[in-house]
Each structure stands twice: as C-alpha cells, then as structure tokens.
Amino acid sequence: MKLIDGNLETTNIEVENTINHIGKRVSLHGSIYKIRRMSGFAFVLLRTKREIIQCIYSEEFSNFNLETLKEESCIKLTADVIKEERSKLGWELRMVEIDILSEPLAESPIVINNKLVDTSLENLLDYRPITLRNEKERAIFRLQAGVCKGFRKFLSEQGFTEIHSPKIVSAGAEGGANIFHLNYFGKDAYLAQSPQFYKQMMVGVYERVYEIAPVFRAEQHDTSRHLNEYISVDFEMGYIESFEDIMNMEVGMLSYALEELKENYVHELELLKVALPNVSTIPSIKFMVAKELISKKYNRAIKDFEDFEPEEEKLLSEAIKKETGSEFVFVTHYPTAKRPFYAMEDPSNPTETLSFDLLFRGLEITTGGQRIHNYKEQISKMKSLNMKVELFESYLMMHKYGMPPHGGLGLGLERFTSKLLNQDNVRLSTLFPRDINRVTP
Amino acid sequence: MKLIDGNLETTNIEVENTINHIGKRVSLHGSIYKIRRMSGFAFVLLRTKREIIQCIYSEEFSNFNLETLKEESCIKLTADVIKEERSKLGWELRMVEIDILSEPLAESPIVINNKLVDTSLENLLDYRPITLRNEKERAIFRLQAGVCKGFRKFLSEQGFTEIHSPKIVSAGAEGGANIFHLNYFGKDAYLAQSPQFYKQMMVGVYERVYEIAPVFRAEQHDTSRHLNEYISVDFEMGYIESFEDIMNMEVGMLSYALEELKENYVHELELLKVALPNVSTIPSIKFMVAKELISKKYNRAIKDFEDFEPEEEKLLSEAIKKETGSEFVFVTHYPTAKRPFYAMEDPSNPTETLSFDLLFRGLEITTGGQRIHNYKEQISKMKSLNMKVELFESYLMMHKYGMPPHGGLGLGLERFTSKLLNQDNVRLSTLFPRDINRVTP
Numbered sequence: 001m002k003l004i005d006g007n008l009e010t011t012n013i014e015v016e017n018t019i020n021h022i023g024k025r026v027s028l029h030g031s032i033y034k035i036r037r038m039s040g041f042a043f044v045l046l047r048t049k050r051e052i053i054q055c056i057y058s059e060e061f062s063n064f065n066l067e068t069l070k071e072e073s074c075i076k077l078t079a080d081v082i083k084e085e086r087s088k089l090g091w092e093l094r095m096v097e098i099d100i101l102s103e104p105l106a107e108s109p110i111v112i113n114n115k116l117v118d119t120s121l122e123n124l125l126d127y128r129p130i131t132l133r134n135e136k137e138r139a140i141f142r143l144q145a146g147v148c149k150g151f152r153k154f155l156s157e158q159g160f161t162e163i164h165s166p167k168i169v170s171a172g173a174e175g176g177a178n179i180f181h182l183n184y185f186g187k188d189a190y191l192a193q194s195p196q197f198y199k200q201m202m203v204g205v206y207e208r209v210y211e212i213a214p215v216f217r218a219e220q221h222d223t224s225r226h227l228n229e230y231i232s233v234d235f236e237m238g239y240i241e242s243f244e245d246i247m248n249m250e251v252g253m254l255s256y257a258l259e260e261l262k263e264n265y266v267h268e269l270e271l272l273k274v275a276l277p278n279v280s281t282i283p284s285i286k287f288m289v290a291k292e293l294i295s296k297k298y299n300r301a302i303k304d305f306e307d308f309e310p311e312e313e314k315l316l317s318e319a320i321k322k323e324t325g326s327e328f329v330f331v332t333h334y335p336t337a338k339r340p341f342y343a344m345e346d347p348s349n350p351t352e353t354l355s356f357d358l359l360f361r362g363l364e365i366t367t368g369g370q371r372i373h374n375y376k377e378q379i380s381k382m383k384s385l386n387m388k389v390e391l392f393e394s395y396l397m398m399h400k401y402g403m404p405p406h407g408g409l410g411l412g413l414e415r416f417t418s419k420l421l422n423q424d425n426v427r428l429s430t431l432f433p434r435d436i437n438r439v440t441p
Numbered sequence: 442m443k444l445i446d447g448n449l450e451t452t453n454i455e456v457e458n459t460i461n462h463i464g465k466r467v468s469l470h471g472s473i474y475k476i477r478r479m480s481g482f483a484f485v486l487l488r489t490k491r492e493i494i495q496c497i498y499s500e501e502f503s504n505f506n507l508e509t510l511k512e513e514s515c516i517k518l519t520a521d522v523i524k525e526e527r528s529k530l531g532w533e534l535r536m537v538e539i540d541i542l543s544e545p546l547a548e549s550p551i552v553i554n555n556k557l558v559d560t561s562l563e564n565l566l567d568y569r570p571i572t573l574r575n576e577k578e579r580a581i582f583r584l585q586a587g588v589c590k591g592f593r594k595f596l597s598e599q600g601f602t603e604i605h606s607p608k609i610v611s612a613g614a615e616g617g618a619n620i621f622h623l624n625y626f627g628k629d630a631y632l633a634q635s636p637q638f639y640k641q642m643m644v645g646v647y648e649r650v651y652e653i654a655p656v657f658r659a660e661q662h663d664t665s666r667h668l669n670e671y672i673s674v675d676f677e678m679g680y681i682e683s684f685e686d687i688m689n690m691e692v693g694m695l696s697y698a699l700e701e702l703k704e705n706y707v708h709e710l711e712l713l714k715v716a717l718p719n720v721s722t723i724p725s726i727k728f729m730v731a732k733e734l735i736s737k738k739y740n741r742a743i744k745d746f747e748d749f750e751p752e753e754e755k756l757l758s759e760a761i762k763k764e765t766g767s768e769f770v771f772v773t774h775y776p777t778a779k780r781p782f783y784a785m786e787d788p789s790n791p792t793e794t795l796s797f798d799l800l801f802r803g804l805e806i807t808t809g810g811q812r813i814h815n816y817k818e819q820i821s822k823m824k825s826l827n828m829k830v831e832l833f834e835s836y837l838m839m840h841k842y843g844m845p846p847h848g849g850l851g852l853g854l855e856r857f858t859s860k861l862l863n864q865d866n867v868r869l870s871t872l873f874p875r876d877i878n879r880v881t882p
Contacts, residue, residue: 002725004685004771006692008599012680029680031645031843049600049648072843074680101680104843105816129642129838138646145603152593158449159490162586164672164854166873167608167655168621168632170881180609180623182632185661185877191609191623191632198873201570201882204472205579207490213654214608220626231605239453239470239515239542244445251447284443323442330445375546394882397570402472402513402545413605432607432639436626440611441642441835 012076015048021081022091029076029101031133032069034113042066044095045113046077050142051267052135055079055093062095071113072104072133112137121425128432128441139268141431144417146265148212150257151233158249160208160235165198167191167214171391180218191216194410196342197395199236200371203406204398210235212413222436224425225310225363227414229434236408243344243354243370246407247284247330250358250366254279254328272421277327282358283320284330290316306338314362332356334369341382344370344407354407361419368409375399453517456489462522463532470517470542472574473510475554483507485536486554487518491583492708493576496520496534503536512554513545513574553578562866569873569882580709582872585858587706589653591698592674599690601649601676606639608632608655612832621659632657635851637783638836640677641812644847645839651676653854663877665866666751666804668855670875677849684785684795684811687848688725688771691799691807695720695769713862718768718801724761725771725797731757747779755803773797775810782823785811785848795848802860809850816840 013026033047041058055077057066069075076099084092110119110127112134117124124131132138152162169192172179180191195211202209215232235253240246258276261269269276285293294315295302303309308316308331320329333352336345343353355369372378378399382389389396417429427433432441454467471487471494482499496518498507510516517540525533551560551568553575558565565572573579593603610633613620621632636652643650656673676694681687699717702710710717726734735756736743744750749757749772761770774793777786784794796810813819819840823830830837859870868874873882 001765003722004688004692004725005722006689006696008689008693014600029845030648031845049602070843074843074845076680101846102814102844105841108842126835127838129645129835130842132643132646141604142602142647144605148603149597156590159455161490161583162589163582164585164655164872166670166875168657168670168875168880180625182621182623184621184880185659187880189880197882202573202872204570205573206583207471214605216609218626229607229609239517247445248447248449251445252449255447281444281446284445373543394567394570397568397882400546401549401571402511402515403543404470404472404515405542431605431643434607434609439609439625439628439630441638441838 015051015053018053018081018093019089019091022083023081025078025080025096027076027078029074032071032073032075033133033135035066035069035071037066044069046075047133047135053093055095057095063097064095068100069098070103072108074101074103075099076101121427125427125433125438126441132431136271139271140417140421140429143261143265143268143272143274143420144413144429146261146268147257147413147417147420148233150260151212151253152210153260154253154256155208155210155235158208158252160210160237161202161206163195163199163202163206163209163211164213165192165195165202165211167216169197171197171395178217178219180216193217194232195234196340196410199234199408200342200403200406201395201398203236203238203408204403207238207404208235215410220436223310224427225415227426227430227433227435230415230430231413233411233413233416234408236406238404238406240370240405240407243332243356243368243407244284246368246370246409247282247356247358250368250409250411251279251282274421277360277420278325279328281326282328282330283324283326284332284356285316285320286333287331287335287352288333290331293319306335308364313359313364317359317362327361329359330356331359339369341385341387342371342378344372356409358409358411360416361422363415363419365415365419366409366411368407370405370407373399373403373405456492456494459494459522459534460530460532463524464522466519466521466537468517468519470515473512473514473516474574474576476507476510476512478507485510487516488574488576494534496536498536504538505536509541510539511544513549515542515544516540517542562868566868566874566879567882573872577712580712581858581862581870584702584706584709584713584715584861585854585870587702587709588698588854588858588861589674591701592653592694593651594701595694595697596649596651596676599649599693601651601678602643602647604636604640604643604647604650604652605654606633606636606643606652608657610638612638612836619658619660621657634658635673636675637781637851640675640849641783641844641847642836642839644677644679644849645844648679648845649676650678656851661877664751665868666856668867668871668874668876671856671871672854674852674854674857675849677847679845679847681811681846681848684773684797684809684848685725687809687811687850688723688797688799691809691850691852692720692723715862718861719766720769722767723769723771723799724765724767725773726757726761727774728772728776728793729774731772734760747776749805754800754805758800758803768802770800771797772800780810782826782828783812783819785813797850799850799852801857802863804856804860806856806860807850807852809848811846811848814840814844814846 030046030048033045036043044055078097079093182189358366471489474486474488477484485496519538520534623630780794799807
C-alpha cells in the first residue's frame with residue numbers, strides 16, 4: 001500500500017516568480033505559442049497558466065535544434081534567467097534544454113497566436129477549444145472568473161449563504177412558453193429558467209442566500225444579447241425595509257467585484273484595454289419617467305407602455321451618461337402587467353411593481369425586486385392571473401408558514417462581462433455559447 | 442432622479458456581536474423559532490441568519506403581549522442586552538418591544554423546532570422549504586457551503602481558473618443510456634453527465650481549471666447513494682507527471698476544506714456533532730489487490746472482476762481503517778473495460794487504467810485519472826470501441842492541435858457532505874433532491 005500525502009512540491013517555477021531566480025537555471029513548462037525567427041536567434045513565446053513569456057533561442061546557448069519545436073507543442077523547459085536591462089521585465093529567459101511532452105498532429109486551421117483571432121464569429125465559436133488559447137480570448141474568461149470571485153467574497157462577507165438549487169424542476173418560475181421540456185422517467189419536467197422559487201424558500205432558512213449557476217431559457221430570439229443557457233448570479237435577502245435595499249446591495253457587489261479586478265487582474269485588464277466604469281453611485285429613475293425622458297429627448301413616440309425597446313435602453317443609457325456621467329442606471333417601478341406573479345405591487349399604485357432593472361452601457365444586465373411574502377396576497381394575485389394554484393403547492397408552503405419581507409435579483413454574468421469589455425455580442429463573453437442554432441462545441 | 446449609493450448601514454446588530462452591546466438597547470430581527478412558556482416569563486428563541494438566540498419575555502420589562510407572538514412570525518425586536526453570569530453566553534436578551542413584520546397563515550404540519558425533525562425521509566423532503574428551517578437541517582447546508590468555499594480557495598491558490606461549461610450538450614461524456622434527452626429547437630441535445638470534455642479543452646487554455654456545478658444522470662437506480670442531479674466538484678490539470686499528481690491535489694484540497702470548517706464553522710460542527718476525519722495522508726491500493734484483500738479477509742468469492750459491489754466498498758473502507766486508521770482510501774488501476782474511452786491505459790499493462798476512485802467511509806466520492814492526450818491514440822481507442830469518431834469532432838480538436846499530459850477528477854459534493862456527517866442517505870445532504878421518484882419541491 002502506498003501513502004498519498006498531498007505533497008504538491010515541484011521543481012518547476014511559476015512564471016510570475018521568475019524575477020526571484022535571476023542568475024539561476026530554472027525549470028518551467030508550457031505550450032509553444034509562437035516562434036519568431038530572427039537572424040541568428042529566435043524568440044519563442046511560451047504560454048503558461050496565465051501569461052505568455054518570451055524566451056530566447058540561440059545556437060550559442062540552446063542545446064537543441066529549433067526545428068524540433070512546433071507551435072502548440074507542450075514542453076518542459078530548462079532555461080537560464082539572465083539579467084537584461086533592455087527587457088522591460090528586467091530579465092530574459094535563455095532556453096537551454098527542452099523535453100517535448102506532446103506535439104500537435106496538425107497546424108490549427110485558424111491563426112490563434114496573433115494579437116486578435118481574425119475570423120468570423122461563427123469560426124471563433126466553432127473552434128472554441130483552440131481559439132480560446134489566444135492570449136486575449138482567454139483573458140476574457142479569466143476576468144469573468146475574477147468577477148465571480150469578487151461577487152462571492154462580497155456576498156459571503158455580507159452574510160449570504162451559498163446554495164445549490166435543482167435545475168430539473170416541475171414548474172417554471174418565469175411562466176410563458178420559454179421553457180425547455182424534459183421527459184423525466186415518464187414524468188413532465190423542465191429546465192429551471194431561474195432559481196427564483198428556491199432562493200425565496202431559502203430566505204426562510206438563512207435570511208440571505210446566493211447562487212451562481214446556469215439557467216435555461218428556450219427563447220427563440222437570435223440576437224446579440226440572448227443566450228439559451230447562461231450563468232445567473234442570483235441573490236435573495238430577507239428583512240428588507242424597501243426594495244432599494246436590494247439595489248444598494250447590488251451597488252456594493254459591483255463595486256467590490258471591480259475592486260477585485262483592479263487589484264488582482266491588472267494583467268488581463270491591460271491586455272484587453274479595459275476602462276473600468278465608476279460604480280460608486282448609480283442613478284435611479286422610474287420606468288414611466290424614463291420612457292417620457294427618452295420620448296422627449298429623442299423625439300420618439302412611445303409605442304410600448306409596458307417595456308423598453310432595445311433601442312430605448314441604449315438611448316436611456318446614453319442620456320443618463322450625458323447627464324450624470326454614470327454608465328449604469330437603475331430603472332424602477334416596472335408595470336405590474338410585465339412582471340411575474342411573485343412581484344410585489346407598489347401599495348401606493350398597484351399598476352406598478354417594487355421592482356427594478358439595471359442597465360449597463362445600454363443593456364439590461366439585472367432584473368430584481370421585492371416579492372410578495374404574504375400567503376393570501378400571493379394566492380389572490382395568482383388567482384387573478386388564472387394560475388393553477390395547486391401546481392405551486394411546494395412554492396407556496398413558505399408563504400403559508402411564514403416569510404419575512406424579502407427580495408432579490410438575478411444578474412447575467414455573460415452580459416455583464418460583455419459590456420464591461422465593450423463587446424457588441426454577448427457570445428464573446430460566453431465560454432461555449434448555446435443559441436437557437438448552436439449546441440456545439 | 443435618485444442616487445443609489447450602495448449604503449448598507451443599518452441600526453440592526455448582528456447576533457454574533459451582541460456581546461459588544463452589553464448594557465445597551467439594541468435592534469435585531471429574525472423569526473420566532475420557539476416559545477417556551479415558564480411561570481411568569483417565557484424563553485423566546487429567535488432564528489437569525491446563522492444562530493438561534495434565546496430571548497427573555499417578561500411582563501416586567503416587555504411592552505407587548507406574549508400572545509401576539511406566533512412561531513414562524515418574523516419580527517423586528519428591540520431588546521436590552523443584560524450582563525448575566527448564569528447564562529453561558531455571559532449575557533441575556535430582554536425583549537422590550539416588537540414589530541411584527543409578517544405572520545404565518547397556519548402552523549407547520551411538521552414540528553420543525555425540536556432538536557431533530559422527527560418524521561419520515563419522505564416528509565422531510567416533501568416539506569423541505571419548512572423542514573430546512575430546523576436548526577440542524579440548515580446547519581448541514583451551511584457546512585456544505587463551507588466545503589465549497591474551502592475547495593474554491595484552495596484551487597484558486599493553486600492556480601486553477603474557474604470555468605462555466607454548458608449543461609446542454611450535443612453528446613454525452615460518459616456514454617451509455619444514462620443521459621437525459623432534450624428537444625433543442627428541433628435538434629437532439631442532452632443534459633451534461635459531466636463537464637469532462639470542456640474541462641479537458643480548458644486545460645489547453647489555462648493548464649488548470651475547476652468547476653462546481655450541477656451534472657445530470659438518468660440512472661434508474663433508487664438507492665441511498667444515487668441522485669439524478671448532483672453537484673460535481675471538478676478539476677482538471679495539465680503537465681502532470683503521473684496520475685498521482687491528481688491524487689496529491691485532492692488530498693490537499695480535502696485537507697484545506699476541512700481546515701476551513703474547523704476555523705469558520707465551529708457552530709455547525711458542534712451542533713451536528715461532527716468529528717472531522719484525518720486527511721493528511723490517504724492510503725492507496727490497486728483495484729485487484731483490494732479485490733483480493735476483501736476476498737481473503739472476509740471470505741467472499743470475487744464475482745465481478747471489473748468493479749466493486751457496494752458491499753465491497755464498505756468492507757474495503759473498514760479493512761483500511763482497521764489497518765491504517767484512515768477513513769479514506771484511494772483505489773487505483775481500475776480495469777480498462779470499466780473506464781471511459783478517454784481514460785489512459787497503464788503502458789505497462791493496458792488492461793488497467795491510470796485511474797482512481799476515492800472511497801470515504803465506505804462510499805465512492807471521487808472518480809479521476811489521467812486522460813489520453815495524443816490524438817492518434819485517442820482515435821484508435823475510440824475506433825476499437827466502435828465509437829463514431831465524427832460525433833466527437835469538437836472534442837478531438839484539442840488532441841489534434843496539441844494537448845499536454847493531463848488528468849483530473851470529479852467529486853460528488855452531496856456524497857462527500859453526507860459521509861462527513863455520517864448520514865446513511867445522500868438525500869439528507871441534498872438541498873432539493875432529484876431521484877427517479879422525486880422532482881419536487
């Protein structure tokens with residue numbers, strides 16, 4: 001019998017620590033990202049976990065033939081770290097010996113080692129396993145991981161408990177036809193459109209909960225902002241005094257995540273030339289006021305009194321930015337007719353709900369609001385909407401046996417990332433997008 | 442226009458800080474968990490985010506009628522924090538005033554405020570939204586959140602990048618019939634049995650990746666250890682020198698998570714009387730050696746030469762514990778016939794794979810191993826298994842264009858939690874379990 005003792009020691013150095021090894025011979029590993037042949041020597045770019053490091057090959061000090069190196073070969077490298085003041089890092093890596101761990105069978109049909117992957121969106125996504133190896137492509141999803149890390153740290157510090165709610169469900173939270181159907185051992189089941197019911201139930205347990213997990217929407221839209229599967233950052237909190245408590249929490253969460261990026265993701269921010277937005281305060285405007293503002297300012301007739309057209313969201317963001325400098329804007333008091341059955345109506349005007357969306361650079365990234373917590377109120381609302389109350393028995397259990405005033409929100413992780421990077425298509429911030437035409441790779 | 446400034450200040454205190462308020466009048470909120478009427482006064486247990494706090498009601502100092510208080514009412518409480526040496530906390534909370542925020546419509550049909558919820562498993566799960574409010578029930582999932590937190594912190598420190606892979610997929614990773622089918626806009630699609638393909642692809646991008654997310658198995662088993670949807674903790678790492686690198690990483694990850702619990706979850710550990718296992722070293726034994734050991738020691742004929750029977754897993758854990766004291770045991774070199782097509786065979790004996798399971802207290806909680814990274818090797822393996830290679834084109838892209846030696850594992854979060862708590866059914870550590878008979882709540 002062997003004993004596995006969790007020993008993670010290695011003789012390999014991490015590229016980030018190279019500067020501590022000046023004057024020494026070191027071991028490291030990575031993929032050959034690019035070979036630049038010069039006269040008498042070559043620059044060999046090595047792709048490691050997070051960075052791409054320039055190494056120098058020369059017959060003078062390299063004990064192998066450059067021709068044995070292929071792009072996308074994985075190697076173990078022995079190199080000398082030499083002080084070099086002309087290098088902006090202050091040192092350079094001279095390749096001494098290599099051990100080729102694996103070689104590609106073929107060259108990638110798409111050039112992935114230029115500054116940008118210069119191809120169609122279609123190709124970029126079809127070849128995701130390869131195109132993600134591009135320096136900038138992969139930086140996008142490192143930043144996304146950083147955003148999640150920031151969100152989790154913040155929510156944890158604020159006393160939220162992480163939950164894992166089921167994705168196979170017996171009823172949809174959002175209603176409507178936009179739901180994927182599943183044959184579940186002969187029973188009808190669906191893919192969760194949102195963790196809505198579960199996070200509310202869990203407010204009765206922990207007061208504050210959050211979940212970062214996939215949700216599924218069978219929407220037939222084929223636009224630059226729709227995905228049929230996306231990561232929803234959900235939180236829900238009890239004992240709120242106003243639905244603005246939720247908006248304040250979101251401002252805190254966004255600020256915290258951007259700070260996390262600023263502190264620990266400088267490499268990626270610089271690579272992608274990201275200018276982080278200011279999120280210390282976010283202006284808030286009522287839905288109908290916003291509608292009228294856009295109508296007047298841009299001389300547009302209001303066609304839809306219950307929702308924004310995508311163009312209106314862009315114009316509103318533009319107007320707010322001009323007026324206040326903010327690239328975010330909360331829109332509150334959406335019409336009751338357009339919000340789900342669990343949305344709390346404004347007691348002073350039941351045609352409006354105590355709800356909000358958050359727009360960021362012209363795109364809705366969050367929907368949230370206060371929920372009905374009183375059993376009788378919820379039942380009578382459902383009946384007025386001709387809903388079959390008996391289908392929601394387990395959901396309504398919490399109302400029946402006692403719930404605090406509460407509310408929460410859902411934020412689309414890919415939409416937020418995408419707008420943060422000023423992209424024009426949410427797919428660019430989706431690792432492996434699912435849309436009505438795409439279910440691979 | 443209003444400005445939302447992220448202000449989270451509140452006049453409410455957190456129960457954990459009560460000791461800093463001795464001698465003061467404070468505000469706090471929570472649900473009434475239990476009312477214990479004594480002669481002339483009452484103990485009122487208040488359920489807050491994480492703790493259950495005993496308050497004292499007496500006509501002497503309480504300015505409200507005790508009869509207005511119902512169990513599961515949500516209240517805002519004004520109380521005096523009084524130094525009291527007879528209390529084990531050193532202080533007591535005298536209820537002065539209350540503001541009733543909400544009241545239940547009915548009393549829970551199941552008693553949830555005793556030490557244990559004394560009911561059948563069926564009822565416990567049917568009434569999940571309510572039964573989870575029990576002090577011990579909710580402690581289980583706080584611990585589970587702590588485990589996830591520990592895993593993430595460890596993996597992040599080890600240079601792993603968090604990824605979000607799609608759950609709607611075009612082909613199953615595990616093969617077989619145990620896959621949920623989905624009609625995806627007229628195309629065939631499935632629910633991911635594992636993030637296997639995607640985490641491997643992402644090794645080509647970041648070298649080390651992890652994901653904690655739901656996976657779906659359409660298994661018809663109705664046992665105490667099977668779920669049809671569960672949370673899989675997956676990691677995958679490149680540039681391994683041996684599949685033991687993965688096992689070492691797992692030992693590190695488990696140790697780290699248990700330390701996290703020891704440091705930050707004392708309240709829950711005490712409540713559930715959890716004795717944390719020692720995980721500093723884990724013995725490792727080859728599959729066939731383990732089979733023979735069990736056969737000899739327990740005088741059982743070996744019936745299945747390719748897998749363990751559940752009973753054998755229990756006996757093996759028992760034997761290893763007796764011999765080494767360890768409640769964990771790695772079993773390595775599973776037969777090639779029983780491992781998926783991407784498992785790497787042992788070059789010195791191709792009937793065995795460079796793979797492992799981790800058993801904990803008699804139950805398999807992890808499956809892992811080294812994967813084939815060479816394109817030709819993978820293709821020929823698939824052909825030998827009569828697989829349709831063309832269905833796996835996007836998966837095989839990574840092999841074709843270069844992949845480092847790599848491997849990884851998947852750990853079942855609910856199974857791990859359940860065994861940590863010495864439960865006899867994995868459903869007890871599943872927030873809202875899905876099994877062949879259950880898709881609600």
